[in-house]
Amino acid sequence: MAAEAPAGPGSGSGGGTGLTDLPGELLELILCCDVLGAADIGRVSCTCRRLREACQPRGKVWRERFRLRWPSLLKYYSHSDSVSWLEEYKARHNAGLEAQRIVASFSKRFFSEHVPCDGFSDIETLGCPSHFFEDELMCILNMEGRKGLTWKYYAKKILYFLRQQNILKNLKEYLQRPTERQSFLEGAVLIDQYCNPLSDICLKSVQAQVDDITDKVRKVLRTKNPRHPSLASKAGEVLVPEVELQRQVLDAMNCVLYEQLKYKGNELDYYNSLNSYIHQVLIRRTGIPISLSVLYLTIARQLGVKLEPVNFPSHFLLRWCQGKEGSTDIFDYTYIDAFGKGKQLTVKECEYLIGHHVTEEFYGVVTSKEVLQRMVGNLLNLGKRESTDQSYQLLRDSLDLYLAMYPDNVQHLMLQARLYFHLGIWPEKVLDILQHIQALDPSQHGAVGYLVQHTLEHIERRKEELGPEVKHRSDEKHKEVCFSIGLIMKHKRYGYNCVIYGWDPACMMGHEWIRNMNVHSLPHGPHQPFYNVLVEDGSCRYAAQENLEYNSEPREIPHPDIGRYFSEFTGVHYLANTELEIRYPEDLELTRATVQKIYSSGKDLIVPRATVPILNILLGLGKSSSSSEARGVASSADPGLGGHTSPVAETPKAEEELLALFHAC
Structure with a gap:
C-alpha cells in the first residue's frame, strides 16, 4: 500500500498514476479489500484529504470493515439506516475490550463459588449495546476448541445470564398482553x-x-x-x-x-x-x-x-x-x-x-x-428428578419461569430459597426471598428462621476466609499422593473416565459419608489419598487413590465445569488455570513428567505452555490471517493459561496504535 499519494496527475518522478488519481469507485473497491484492516484504513485516511474523504465515517469503506470484522452484527441494521460505521466500529471494538476485561476478572472472583447473579452487576451498567457485548462473548466461545477453556467457561455463564434477563423481560411483556394476543x-x-x-x-x-x-x-x-x-x-x-x-x-x-x-x-x-x-x-x-x-x-x-x-x-x-x-x-x-x-x-x-x-x-x-404454567410445571418436576446435574440448572431455570408468572407463590419461593441455600450460592438473595416469604405467610416463620440463621452463618464464614488453601507436594504429609492435577484417569472399579482437579492426603469427608460409601472396606480405607475428579457423565466425585489408574487412552472430559479449573486440553492432559495452579503450585511439573513417562513413545506428546497470549489468539494477533485487521487486545495473559500477569496488566502496542488511529479518525 502506498504510504503517500502523489499531489496530482503527472506529478512525482516518472509521472506515474498514484492512488489518489484513481476513479472514486475503483479507489473505494481497493480500500474495501479484505487484506486491509482497520489500522490500515486509519493510516490511509490520515495521509491526505482525498483519501480521508474516501474513508469517510458513513461510507462504504468503514461499513465493509465492520462487515468483515463482525459479519453477524449486520442483521441489526437496515439499508435505510444512516449510520456512522466508524463510530459503530469504535463502539463494538470498545465493547469487546470491556467484555474481555470482565471475563478475565471472573476466575479470580468466583473460583471458589458459583457466580451469583449480583456478580453480573458490572455488565448491566455497561453503556454499550448489549448485542455488541454478546457478540464478543460468542467470539470467545468460538475459539479453537481445546484452548481458552477458562475464558469460555465464564463467557458462557455471562452470555447465559444476559440472554435469560432479556427473555424474562419478553416473557413479562407477553403476560401483560390481553389474552387474545398471547400466542x-x-x-x-x-x-x-x-x-x-x-x-x-x-x-x-x-x-x-x-x-x-x-x-x-x-x-x-x-x-x-x-x-x-x-x-x-x-x-x-x-x-x-x-x-x-x-x-x-x-x-x-x-x-x-x-x-x-x-x-x-x-x-x-x-x-x-x-x-x-x-x-x-x-x-x-x-x-x-x-x-x-x-x-x-x-x-x-x-x-x-x-x-x-x-x-x-x-x-x-x-x-x-x-x-x-x-x-x-x-x-x-x-x-x-x-x-x-x-x-x-x-x-x-x-x-x-x-x-x-x-x-x-x-x-x-x-x-x-x-x-x-403446566409446561413449566413439567420442567420443574424434571429438574427435581435430575441426578447428574449438580448445578440443578433446569430446576433453577424452571423456578425462575414459574416465579415470573406467580411471584408470590410461597411454595415455589421456599423451594428456590432452599435450592440456593443447598448450593451455597447467592446467600444475600436467599435472605431477600425469605423476607418476602415471611411477609406473604407469617406461618412459615419456623422454616424461614432456620434458613435465615444458617444463611447468616454462611455469610460470616465467607467473610472470615483468609485465602486459598495451598497444597505443596514437597510437604512431608503429602508424600503418599501419587497422582497430580490435570491427569486423565480411569476408575478401576466403575470404569469411568475422569480428570483430577484436587486431592487430599486422606479422606476428608464426614463419618456418615465414609460409612455410606463403605470406604472402610477398601484395603487402605480412608487413610490414603483421595482425589476430586470431574467425570465424563457430568458428575463430580471423590475417589480413593487405590481405585484410580492412568488412562491408557486419554481423552477430553465433557464436563460443564472443566473450564472452571483448566485452561487447555493438550491432547493427553489438562493444564490447570491460574487459580487452580495457585492452590497446587507443584503439580504441573509432576503432571508433565508423568505424561512424558506414560504416554510418550519415541516422540514428545506434551504440548508446551502456550507462548502466544490468549487474547492474541482470541483477536487474531500472533497468527496468520487473510486479513490484517488490527483487533483490540485487553490483556497479555489468560487467567486460564497459567500466566501470572494481571489479566489487564498492560496494553499491547497494536492496541495503542489502533486507539490512536481511532482518535485521529
Whole structure:
C-alpha cells in the first residue's frame, strides 16, 4: 500500500498514476479489500484529504470493515439506516475490550463459588449495546476448541445470564398482553429460549417451520376439497364455520403430521426435557402431550379451525366444539389427543385414557398463562428428578419461569430459597426471598428462621476466609499422593473416565459419608489419598487413590465445569488455570513428567505452555490471517493459561496504535 499519494496527475518522478488519481469507485473497491484492516484504513485516511474523504465515517469503506470484522452484527441494521460505521466500529471494538476485561476478572472472583447473579452487576451498567457485548462473548466461545477453556467457561455463564434477563423481560411483556394476543406458540418459544439461552432459537424460525407444515396440510386438503375455505384465506384470517369442513382440516393435519412427517408421542423417553422444548419437538418430531398439543392447535388455528387447550390431568388434551360456540356442556365437544396421533375422543374415552373418573372442571378450557404454567410445571418436576446435574440448572431455570408468572407463590419461593441455600450460592438473595416469604405467610416463620440463621452463618464464614488453601507436594504429609492435577484417569472399579482437579492426603469427608460409601472396606480405607475428579457423565466425585489408574487412552472430559479449573486440553492432559495452579503450585511439573513417562513413545506428546497470549489468539494477533485487521487486545495473559500477569496488566502496542488511529479518525 502506498504510504503517500502523489499531489496530482503527472506529478512525482516518472509521472506515474498514484492512488489518489484513481476513479472514486475503483479507489473505494481497493480500500474495501479484505487484506486491509482497520489500522490500515486509519493510516490511509490520515495521509491526505482525498483519501480521508474516501474513508469517510458513513461510507462504504468503514461499513465493509465492520462487515468483515463482525459479519453477524449486520442483521441489526437496515439499508435505510444512516449510520456512522466508524463510530459503530469504535463502539463494538470498545465493547469487546470491556467484555474481555470482565471475563478475565471472573476466575479470580468466583473460583471458589458459583457466580451469583449480583456478580453480573458490572455488565448491566455497561453503556454499550448489549448485542455488541454478546457478540464478543460468542467470539470467545468460538475459539479453537481445546484452548481458552477458562475464558469460555465464564463467557458462557455471562452470555447465559444476559440472554435469560432479556427473555424474562419478553416473557413479562407477553403476560401483560390481553389474552387474545398471547400466542400459545410464542409462549412455548419463550420457555424454550429461557431454558436454552445459548441455542439459536427465535419465534420467527419456529413460526416458519410451523408454516411449512401448514402448507403441506393445505396441499393435502386441496386434493380432498379444492374449494375448501382454508385454501383461499391467509393463516388464521377466517374461521371455518361448518363442522364437516373443520373435520376435513383435522383429517388433513393428521395425515401430514402423523403419516407423512411421522410425528409421535415419545413414550420410550417420556421424561426427557427435550420433549418440552418446541424447537426440539420440530427437529425430533416427538414430544409430550402438551408440546404436541401446542403445535397441533397452532396449525389448526392457521387453517381456520378453533381448538382450545384442556388442562386434563396427567394427559394434556385439546377440545373441538361440535355444538353451539361457547357451550359449557362438556358433551358438546370432541377431545383431541395430539400425543396419540390426533385421535378424537369422547368424554368417556378421555377417562379411559388416564384410568379414572374426573369431574367436569377438568374438561374446561384454560388460558395461555395456565398452559405455560403446566409446561413449566413439567420442567420443574424434571429438574427435581435430575441426578447428574449438580448445578440443578433446569430446576433453577424452571423456578425462575414459574416465579415470573406467580411471584408470590410461597411454595415455589421456599423451594428456590432452599435450592440456593443447598448450593451455597447467592446467600444475600436467599435472605431477600425469605423476607418476602415471611411477609406473604407469617406461618412459615419456623422454616424461614432456620434458613435465615444458617444463611447468616454462611455469610460470616465467607467473610472470615483468609485465602486459598495451598497444597505443596514437597510437604512431608503429602508424600503418599501419587497422582497430580490435570491427569486423565480411569476408575478401576466403575470404569469411568475422569480428570483430577484436587486431592487430599486422606479422606476428608464426614463419618456418615465414609460409612455410606463403605470406604472402610477398601484395603487402605480412608487413610490414603483421595482425589476430586470431574467425570465424563457430568458428575463430580471423590475417589480413593487405590481405585484410580492412568488412562491408557486419554481423552477430553465433557464436563460443564472443566473450564472452571483448566485452561487447555493438550491432547493427553489438562493444564490447570491460574487459580487452580495457585492452590497446587507443584503439580504441573509432576503432571508433565508423568505424561512424558506414560504416554510418550519415541516422540514428545506434551504440548508446551502456550507462548502466544490468549487474547492474541482470541483477536487474531500472533497468527496468520487473510486479513490484517488490527483487533483490540485487553490483556497479555489468560487467567486460564497459567500466566501470572494481571489479566489487564498492560496494553499491547497494536492496541495503542489502533486507539490512536481511532482518535485521529
